[in-house]
Amino acid sequence: MIVVRGGTGKPISSQRLAAYFEKHTDIEGYLYLGYPIIGAIDGGYQIDALLVSKQHGAVIFHLIEGAYDNKIQLEEIQDESYTKFESKLKLHKELTDKRKLAVELNVPIFAPVWKNHSNIKSDYPILVSDTDLENFLNAITWSNQRKYKKLVSVIQSITTIRRRNKRDYVKKPTSRGAKLKVLEDSIANLDRYQSTAVIETVEGVQRIRGLAGSGKRLSWLLKLLIYMQKIQIGK
Known part of the structure; x- marks a missing residue:
């Protein structure tokens, strides 16, 4: 499990969530803290935490820091998160089965202070x-x-940047074109260090080093997009 820490403004619950997944190394995937949806229809939409797991699909966590409050419109929050995220995923044909989303998607509330409200x-x-x-x-x-x-590729939002041309014409699985397609599919995902550099927030100056072609510019462009999106959310 790879935990990528962004800015959530909810330090206690996000740390509790991160600690749980860091202990459970049997779960394959990513936990993003403070992951925004880039390019939602009505602007940026901040997600507190997002689990992308091979075993569990996508799980959107809405984090609550304070004491229990029955005035919080929990169902409305969960419905909105589900709808916005589902619409993002459905833009990609590879993640659908006919008209249905082919990804397991769940939206729980995580409120570690709400002891008797499980x-x-x-x-x-x-x-x-x-x-x-x-x-x-x-x-x-x-x-x-x-x-x-x-x-994972869709969540990290880089597939269309990395791949210039689709190879839909590839028919023979042993051909060179098929081998290139497999390679392109594999590099369409950010590696652990790129993902951390893009999403994580740090105090002070952040520097990314790497060889030519290793994705430094792409990482910074995505980081800039996220930064601008957070500014829009804060307005």
């Missing part, structure tokens, strides 16, 4: 402890795991 089995789940997290994730299985790499 509700795992609801359509609008509320998780308050590590045990809740474990039971919730154990109940989620993604049967279409072959789409995992494409899902």
